Amino acid sequence: MKEFDIIARYFKERSHVRRDVQLGIGDDCAVVNVPQNQSLAVTTDTLVGGVHFPNDTPPRAIAHKAVAVNLSDLAAMGAEPAWISLSLSMPDVDEHWLDEFSLGLQELTEYYSVQLIGGDTVKGPLSITLTAQGFVPKDQALTRAKAKPGDWLYVTGTLGDAGLGLDMLQGRMDVPPKHRNFVANRLNYPTPRVLVGTVLRRIASSCIDVSDGLIADVQHILNASHCGAVLQVDKLPLSEAMRDSVLAEQGIRYALTAGDDYELLFTVSEEQKGNLDLAMATASVSVTCIGQLNGVQGKLELRDGKERYAFEGKGYQHFS
Amino acid sequence: MKEFDIIARYFKERSHVRRDVQLGIGDDCAVVNVPQNQSLAVTTDTLVGGVHFPNDTPPRAIAHKAVAVNLSDLAAMGAEPAWISLSLSMPDVDEHWLDEFSLGLQELTEYYSVQLIGGDTVKGPLSITLTAQGFVPKDQALTRAKAKPGDWLYVTGTLGDAGLGLDMLQGRMDVPPKHRNFVANRLNYPTPRVLVGTVLRRIASSCIDVSDGLIADVQHILNASHCGAVLQVDKLPLSEAMRDSVLAEQGIRYALTAGDDYELLFTVSEEQKGNLDLAMATASVSVTCIGQLNGVQGKLELRDGKERYAFEGKGYQHFS
Known part of the structure; x- marks a missing residue:
């Protein structure tokens, strides 16, 4: 042909x-x-x-x-x-x-x-x-560059599922039978958060999609906006499939570093929090507050409750 | 990195x-x-x-x-x-x-x-x-679909040089030393005819660039416009480098079938011929009339003077 x-x-x-x-x-x-x-x-x-x-x-x-x-x-x-x-x-x-x-x-x-x-x-x-x-x-595009210290950090859906799906399909991880379809679909058939993105135009101060892994993508916002952030690992949204498949610490690792989830990561000012709750009340996807920005330029601190959370790991890098 | x-x-x-x-x-x-x-x-x-x-x-x-x-x-x-x-x-x-x-x-x-x-x-x-x-x-884009029987067929520049350049670089053809740079550059550094394209907006009835080879690209216009054409192989514009490198018949073969020239191939109605001549008088690239369209849908006939020109050959096809 x-x-x-x-x-x-x-x-x-x-x-x-x-x-x-x-x-x-x-x-x-x-x-x-x-x-x-x-x-x-x-x-x-x-x-x-x-x-x-x-x-x-x-x-x-x-x-x-x-x-x-x-x-x-x-x-x-x-x-x-x-x-x-x-x-x-x-x-x-x-x-x-x-x-x-x-x-x-x-x-x-x-x-x-x-x-x-x-x-x-x-x-x-x-x-x-x-x-x-x-x-x-015009002039309503969401960028990575306009987050401010004090803004809250949010993410849609759940994190790490695509990474778990890849490990399952390649035989590195066991997932209970009832969750296998879900995690395979999260890898192979991701849902772009198109509607949420348009809703966030007047609400979010910055936005990015989680493609390289949460840590890497938060860092992109911090670098572009010249802010720092505290990220609460105890708040990370994990799916039931994730919680049923791995121990808590490993779930956090997937959520922090696995790429390919294609959830939206965004920041919202204190004043806009109410509008976000209103706008998302009828949405079919959840949003979770996972941290807050501060003025410590470029620095991302992980916490579990009030304790510092020690973690070594990065997102996906093409040529490292 | x-x-x-x-x-x-x-x-x-x-x-x-x-x-x-x-x-x-x-x-x-x-x-x-x-x-x-x-x-x-x-x-x-x-x-x-x-x-x-x-x-x-x-x-x-x-x-x-x-x-x-x-x-x-x-x-x-x-x-x-x-x-x-x-x-x-x-x-x-x-x-x-x-x-x-x-x-x-x-x-x-x-x-x-x-x-x-x-x-x-x-x-x-x-x-x-x-x-x-x-x-x-708006509404001035040149397409392949609006050529009419009676329109004249034109091409910018010279044809076949990129094909000759590829054959030279791969050792299949000899080119006199003084022309080697020219044909290598025609292959590696083609000139997109951007200015001519904008000038043709109000003059040409159809336009395409010669990327698959002249025969294939004329055929694209004929198919889209439901016309036929007579193409005069004796009018094909050949570069001095081409004429110094190959016999006449082989020059015609390059011009008809070699891709990658990125010249513009276009049609002009009888009424617009004068405007074309005016518009191109100050241009830095030549245009040559190489044939005329007729109503024999989809059929391309080659002629050398008034004689039919027998030729078997096609343009570039990716998956043939």
């Missing part, structure tokens, strides 16, 4: 259609329109087979994750997703693989009303690069 | 800065603003080491080509380039390679006032994916 046939059969015909797309797949460029008074948020993430996912990951999961990772970046800016471009590098044309992959892409893009507007298919080692674009009202 | 250090040292500090970029490299997304009354043109291209360029290609050339290929797609829509996102997959951190690569990126992005707004660096086989974005006034 030729490149043009692949694009037409598996991607163009299965794409969700948006009215702001003037020209989609099939020309030298896509042509799209951004609404007035909206800025455009743009993000790119690459997933390499054997590095970011085991090569035997189901193609539907690879597609889901590639989209989710990018939508999660949009969510962390408070942006509403609109379009994605896909670059798919694969060693050969496996029609079954392509069929499953494009269905995974279709599921998530339809759910979030995102249109695939273009891309490239090339022969090479398995690798997926997605660029996602979304809208955020 | 860690991912964040790589991005900061080699890419962020060296990036051209534009006023429409509210937030560049360093957060979950870039945040950018599209001017009113402009649509956004978006394109993605991937270059894989060993597939799209020999692995020993100078890193400066790889960067140049990755940017040029994407800007060429924008040019083919009549769009003015604005921003690029880079995904760089590399097997390990080679600081000399990164230094040269990022300088190549810097040269071309500064020349075209393009800002690198984000991306991803990952560990994996050498591969570069770029997404480029540019502006085109």
Whole structure:
């Protein structure tokens, strides 16, 4: 099959259609329109087979994750997703693989009303690069840089599940049978917190998604905002699956260092706490306060209750 | 070196800065603003080491080509380039390679006032994916689909040089010493026809860039516009280097089938021919009329003078 046939059969015909797309797949460029008074948020993430996912990951999961990772970046800016471009590098044309992959892409893009507007298919080692674009009202984008001392540190959902899922699938950890699906899905089918991100626009002072691991991602906020923080390990939200699978200390380790959870980590000023509670009252995802920022620039202190919590460990680093 | 250090040292500090970029490299997304009354043109291209360029290609050339290929797609829509996102997959951190690569990126992005707004660096086989974005006034984008029977077929510059350059560098062809630099540069440092593209907005009825080879790319216009064409092989613009290196018939073969020239191929109605001549009189690149469209849907006929020209050959196909 030729490149043009692949694009037409598996991607163009299965794409969700948006009215702001003037020209989609099939020309030298896509042509799209951004609404007035909206800025455009743009993000790119690459997933390499054997590095970011085991090569035997189901193609539907690879597609889901590639989209989710990018939508999660949009969510962390408070942006509403609109379009994605896909670059798919694969060693050969496996029609079954392509069929499953494009269905995974279709599921998530339809759910979030995102249109695939273009891309490239090339022969090479398995690798997926997605660029996602979304809208955020002018001057309302959430960044990492505007947290202030005194702000409270929050996180959505539960932490560490994806890391536990990876260890389970690779035979390093035992998980009780009733939780296995849950942790595998947390790894392979993460949920980008798109709606929460848009709700946080007027409430949060800073926001990031947890992709490198909590410690690393808190540190990104601290560095960008020139703050420090105290993080309460006794407050870390752990899933029932996590609590049933590992001892408390190991659960904390997963929550602090495992990447790939794609929860939102954000800060809220004392004055906005009430608004956060109101806004989240009807949301389908929980938020948990896990600490507070202070003025000790760049320094992250871990505590268990009132005691200092000694911990050596970092988040995910690509080239360390 | 860690991912964040790589991005900061080699890419962020060296990036051209534009006023429409509210937030560049360093957060979950870039945040950018599209001017009113402009649509956004978006394109993605991937270059894989060993597939799209020999692995020993100078890193400066790889960067140049990755940017040029994407800007060429924008040019083919009549769009003015604005921003690029880079995904760089590399097997390990080679600081000399990164230094040269990022300088190549810097040269071309500064020349075209393009800002690198984000991306991803990952560990994996050498591969570069770029997404480029540019502006085109609403409803003025040049597509492949609006050519009409009777329109004239034009191409910028000369054809086949990049293909000759690849064959020369890989030892399959001899090129006289005085032309070697020229053909190597046509392969490694292609010039995206950005200015010509914007000039063609109100003149051309369709446009595409020659990346898969002339025959394949003419066919894309014919298929999208439901036309046929007669292409005069005796009119194909060949460089002095080409004419000095190969016999006439082989020159025609390069011009018809070699990809990677990144010239613009476009159609102009009889009424617009005068405007084209006027507009191109002061341009630094030549344009050549190489044929005419007709109503024989999808059929491309080659002629040498008034005689039919027999030819078997196609353009570049990724998975054939």
